[in-house]
Amino acid sequence: MRLIFVPLFLISSLFADDFITRMEYAKLLYSNPRGIGCDKCHGTNAKGGVIASFKQKGDTKKLIAPSISNTTKENFFKALNSPKTVMPKYSLTNEEMESLYEYVTKQR
Ligand code: HEC
Numbered sequence: 001m002r003l004i005f006v007p008l009f010l011i012s013s014l015f016a017d018d019f020i021t022r023m024e025y026a027k028l029l030y031s032n033p034r035g036i037g038c039d040k041c042h043g044t045n046a047k048g049g050v051i052a053s054f055k056q057k058g059d060t061k062k063l064i065a066p067s068i069s070n071t072t073k074e075n076f077f078k079a080l081n082s083p084k085t086v087m088p089k090y091s092l093t094n095e096e097m098e099s100l101y102e103y104v105t106k107q108r
Pocket residue numbers: 030033036037038039040041042051064065066067068071075076077079080082083084085086087088090100
């Protein structure tokens with residue numbers, strides 16, 4: 001039985017790379033990172049945006065998600081591993097964070 005299963009597994013893993021491209025995978029991850037999508041706050045093109053505006057002591061305040069398309073890899077990983085304010089904590093693997101980084105820094 002094993003002799004049959006091993007080659008099948010090898011063949012399917014050879015084709016797996018062609019099923020979706022790295023960028024398509026990264027894009028899916030960006031909008032569905034096992035939690036609220038990055039796009040919901042940082043926007044589809046990772047350029048950031050206003051999450052909410054509210055009044056505080058008569059002033060209108062804005063809660064902003066920064067642009068993340070032009071950040072260093074070090075800063076990117078640091079932000080994902082220890083978010084500061086309303087950004088959720090994700091449980092992403094290094095590979096997933098690498099893919100996300102590649103994706104956001106390719107946005108124009
Ligand atoms: C609920 C809104 C929200 C979601 C969802 C979210 N973020 Fe954020 N993100 C923020 C806010 C607000 C900040 C500003 C600093 C902070 O709160 O940590 C931030 C900061 C960052 C920074 C640091 C930017 C800088 O230069 O300082 C990176 C990188 C980042 N987010 C990436 C991501 C990625 C990747 C995802 C998806 C896995 C994601 N964020 C999901 C709101 C969000």
